[in-house]
Amino acid sequence: MPHTYLHAFTKPSRSEFLTMVRGEGARVYDSNGKEYIDGMASLWYCNIGHGNKEMADAIAKQVTTLESYNNFDPFSTDITDVLTDKLHSLSPMTDNRVFLCSSGSEAVDTAMKLARLAHVQAGRPERTIIISRGRGYHGTNFGGTSAQGLPLNKIGYDPLVPDVTQVDPDDIEALSVMACSSGQSWIASDRMPRALAGDSEVQAHMGLLGKDTGLAMQAAQEVGFVGLLAPVAAATFAQACDQGWAERDDAAMLAFLRTHLNQA
């Protein structure tokens, strides 16, 4: 019989767990009394150690004074102002503001929203693309799920947040190609940068290595690479393949396409 409690990142049918019941500094104990050294500080969030009395006393004092109050206009709380001023003073940046939330996932989603909002406020609402690195973990909300570079964590949740794409974390060229390309606002999937970065599997899929223009166009359409299809005719696309992709020369291919896009 599965537990009522639905655990994160766990097979839902799992019924047996290692139940932790107590902690003391860097040590934790399970329900059988077995002791463990918590080298990971749980999931890296308990660096001050378990069962910390100073923290417990501070929490108890605050909870019995004012446990919480909302921060929507016009409200604030004295302790929130103290905490955010303290965080600000510890930060290397001098002109920052502090937004409080309850998890890294919320922080990532909020950062993505603020990044887009900043462009809207600056009069550039078309700048929506968010680039993250492959293999990165950015949490469990929709923004973080869209931004993370761990494919297994993304399966089953489509459609994810649009215009969020990943680059190869070890290839700085892939990032620069992506950055140049996004200026043309024709990147619509994560397969394009992989193709540009020389991923032969993706290139082959797109019919580029075989110079199969028809298949390449079809594949491009499938992966949402539609921005290119409108201004660049099939013949031009074939020429681009000849000039760049087939030789895996991203710079030549990009320069060629850019010229044609600008002329279109």
Ligand SMILES: Cc1ncc(COP(=O)(O)O)c(C=O)c1O
């Ligand atoms: C880089 C990064 N972003 C987001 C998160 C998600 O944080 P949380 O588990 O608090 O939602 C993590 C958690 O490990 C993280 O390492």
